[in-house]
Amino acid sequence: MAASETSESARAAERLGPTTKTPERWKRHIVRQLNHRDRSQKLMFQDVIGSYIRLLEKSQQRAQITQGLLGSVMRPDMTKATSADSLDIMITRHEHLVTDLKKTTGELAYQVIELQKKIQIRDSVLEEQHARMFELKSRLGVVESDWSDLQCRVEEVQEGNSVLKQEYDTLLEQHRDMDETFRREKVQGSELLEDIIKGKELAAAQMNNKNEKRVRAREATLKKELETAVKRKVNIDVGFGNLMPTKAAAEKGEFREKTDRRPTRSIRSASVTSPRILDSIKELFEIRKRGSSVSSVEEDLYLPAGVCVVARVPARALHILDAHELGINAVKFSPNSKLLATGGTDRVIKLWDVRAGRLISRGTLEGSNGGITSIEFDPTGTKILAASYDKSALFWKLDECAPKFTLTGHSRKVTAAKFKCSLRHVVTGSADRTVKLWDLQRAACTRTIDVLSYCSDLVCSEYFVVSGHFDKKIRFWDSRSSSCTKEETLLGKVTSLDMSPDHRQLLSCVRDECLQVIDLRMSNARSSFRADGFKCGSDSSKAIFSPDGNYVAAGSADGAVYIWNVNSGNLETCLPGMHCSSIDAVSWSLSGEFFVSVDKSRRAVLWSDI
Incomplete structure (x- = not known):
């Protein structure tokens, strides 16, 4: 009611406002506040007002009913007894109605109290919301001030970024200019290096021609003198x-x-x-x-260590040991058959003395930055040449732990490194599809042969180099002219090559699970060696000839050693059970007495027929 009266007074004040000649501002302000209060609080009291109106309506209705009942009681045509009885009945009913009205009034009063409590609760909630709104407004002001500060910082950072972008563009332009200059200089350097190499090759060719002419002239002179002397x-x-x-x-x-x-x-x-x-x-x-070749005094006085008459076919394991910390990739006996060298992925070469059927550690050769892929002794047995994953070949003397020098120049891992017959020259093959010839006196590359495929292994003689490749081809090169003289195509990737002791046969291990022997005198004559269970274990698996050339041997992926007879072509023996992983390399001592196999699980096994 108070809210409705307030709203009516406010509306009356608004109606009277325009009629006044000079309305005051404070009155209009009061009217606006009253209207605002009416609008804001009307909803909260709407339930109370509705309940109150319904209560009034019920009270009026009941008063009318009571008056009607009393009027009917006082009619004159009714008898006294009937009027008394009906009066009692009406009084009773009236008392019941009064009781019901009292109950209803109590309930309505209770509802009014509950609604007042709800109004108080809502007022407290509204006050809390107003307090939170005030707090949020204060926080919003702080956030707005922070936002303005951040906007200023963003503008500053954007200005700094624009400056840095200009500097970056300038540096990028300078870098492009310098890169272009570097490329031109690199091209000029490569051209200059090629000119130098061509000059050296031309000088070497001229020197070779002079030497050949001198030898031919000497032989012709000698022939004439001999003919004269015979006469x-x-x-x-x-x-x-x-x-x-x-x-x-x-x-x-x-x-x-x-x-x-x-x-x-x-x-x-x-x-x-x-x-x-x-x-x-x-x-x-x-x-x-x-x-x-021009050899030193030491090489002139060198005599071969000996020739194996009959190689012994290994039959049982004499000694088994874990030779390296990681897998073993290469193994080689020295020419005197008393020293063994193993190289693995742990970047070292280990030397072993062969005594009484056992491998006794002698020392370690260090200096490689990658795993060892192949090992080669020189004919004197005092020097070791090894190929490495670090794109180089290393040269050691046995009495020195560190390499004497390193041959660098390949762009990928070196897969094979072999001595030439002059002992002063080395040939290396690499995964970068090149074969390089090196001069050990200068530790420099004298010639590079570009090949069309990954070089897995090679063997060499005085004037020729034979290389095996992943494109299933064996190539024969003339090392004096760097020209390919012949190619042999096989049925799979070539993983290794080996030359027979008489240099008449070439052994190749191929990924089609067989070994092939090519007769170098008749290149069309080939022999294949297969066996049930034999499987080439990796792209670097090695196969070898026996020292007498009568047998070929290779390790298999199942950890067994297979040996074939070259003359009959039959499988001579199979040695299983000693390796638990794929065998990567094998070596036969020059005396023919011992045989060694190594695998990827760092195990080395010494075999013999005893």
Whole structure:
């Protein structure tokens, strides 16, 4: 009611407002506040007002009913008894109605009290909301001030970014200019290097031509002198006793000079050219003994360690050990068969003495920055050449732990490194599809041969290099001219190559699960060696000839060693049970007595027929 009266007074004030001549501002303000209060609080009291109106309506209705009942009681046509009874009944009913009205009034009063409580609760909630709104407004002011500060900082950062962007663009332009300059200089450097290499190759070719001309001229002169000497009579008291053919050299058609020179008598001859003939013959023998290479005194005095007459087929394991911390990739016996070298992915080469059927640690060669892929002893057994995953080949002396020098120049891992016959030159093959020739005296690359495929292994002679590749081809190269003279196509990737002791046969291990032997005298003649269970374990699996050339051996992916007879083509033996993983490499001692196999689980096994 108060709210409705307030709203009516406010509306009356608004109606009267325009009629006044000079309305005051405070009155209008009061009217606006009253209207606002009416609008804001009307909803909260709407239930109370409705309940109150319904209560009034019920009260009026009941009053009317009561008046009607009383009027009917007071009618004159009713008898006294009937009126008394009906009066009692009406009084009773009226009392019941009054009681019901009282109950209803109490309930309505209770509802009014509950509604008042709800109004108080809503007022408290509204006050809390007003307090929260005030707090939020204050926080909003703080946030707005922070936002303005951040906007200022964003503008500053954007300005700094624009400055940095300009500097970056300037540096990028400078970098492009410098990169272009670097590329031009690199191209010029490569062209200059190619010119230098071509000049050196031309000089080497000229020197070789001169040497060949000199040798041919000397041979022609010697031939003429010999023809002249044959035509003339010569009296010789003592013959060529100081020139004795050795048994090994006689088989090759060569002679060597005796080391124990005996006193000889002078040669009486009617020809003045006789001493020159003897000197020429001596020089010719020396040239034939050394070949066309220029060797040191140590190499001239070097004699082979020996030749294996019959290789023993291994039958049982003498010694089993974990030779490295990681897998083993390469193994090789020294020429004297008393020393073994193993190389693994743990970046070291370990040396082992073979004593009484056991492998006894002798030392470690360090210096490689990657795993070892192949090992090669020089014929003297005092030097080791190894290929590595760190794109280089390393050269050690056995009495030194650190490498004497490192041959770098490949762009990917070096898969094979081998000595040439002169012992002063090395050949390396790499996954970068190149074969390089090196001069050990200068530790420099003298020639690079570009190949069309990944080089997995190679073997070499004095003038030729044979390489095996992943494109299923074996290529023969003339190392003097870097030209490919012949290609042999196989049925799978070539993983390794090995040359027979007499240099007449070439063994290749192929990923089509077989070994192939090519007769170098008749390239069309091939022999394949297969066996049930034999499987090439990896792209670097090695197969070898026995020292006498009668057998070929290789390790399988199932951890067994397979040995075939070259002459019959049959499987000679299979040695299972000692390896628990794929065998990567095998080696046969030059004496033919011992055989070693290594696998990827760092195990090395020494075999023999005893």
